[in-house]
Amino acid sequence: MEDVLIVGAGPVGLMLACELSLAGARPIVLEKRTEPSELPRANGLGGQIVDLLDHRGLLERFSAGSPFAGRAPGFPFGGVPMRFDGLDDIALRLLLIQQPRLERLLAERARELGVDIRRGCEVLSLSQDEEGVTLGVSGEGIVRARYVVGCDGPRSLVRERAGIAFPGTTDEEGLMIGHFKADMKVFESLEGDGLEPGWTAGRTAVCCSPRSTTACSSPAYASGAGPPTGP
């Protein structure tokens, strides 16, 4: 019987694997993707996860090459843009890092700690009894463990099979995302139309890093006052 199985090698599953290893457990991560995802999703981390990376001595390594790492100049609180100018002690720290890179670094760290990350392993079934949990896993067959943690994203099979409800609501609105490279001069020429690096008002948000740019078009930014301009 295995100790702990973590389903999903996204940022949450990988970070948890690192933390459990440091606590003396022997987690195995099961991930259905054969390769890490290169999809541009999150562009950065903010808040206590940055403090945790620092606490674990990882912040310098994770910040390498980041276009911004430090105290936040501002942050959206819900839809309200807040500026922290003039405050002496800004507790909120940000680290701009694109999700594929974050996942690569977390996987690297997890392997250093001895975590067994098994790719191409999709969890297809789950049942539990007094002693533990039984999983049906593609490529592995039946696997038993004392504990299973569902880090398998928004449509979590683990959550569903464990009978954990999702009583909240979800936004059915579609989001179009594009990933492209552009000269920063492009944005200077578009500023008159309200488009600039960082975040814009209107229906489009643009996030920039030295190597790539992500543009999202979503009604979520239609308030006319988007999140504050990025650093």
Ligand SMILES: Cc1cc2nc3c(=O)[nH]c(=O)nc-3n(C[C@H](O)[C@H](O)[C@H](O)COP(=O)(O)OP(=O)(O)OC[C@H]3O[C@@H](n4cnc5c(N)ncnc54)[C@H](O)[C@@H]3O)c2cc1C
């Ligand atoms: C377009 C977009 C933009 C975003 N921008 C931001 C942002 O700017 N900032 C921010 O903080 N967040 C952002 N997010 C959200 C962020 O990407 C998620 O919060 C984050 O990925 C959640 O991590 P996770 O590890 O919980 O889940 P996921 O990243 O979804 O990882 C779950 C993993 O589980 C695996 N899996 C699923 N089912 C199974 C199964 N049955 N068996 C085995 N493996 C399985 C999946 O393949 C996946 O690798 C964005 C998301 C999207 C879609």
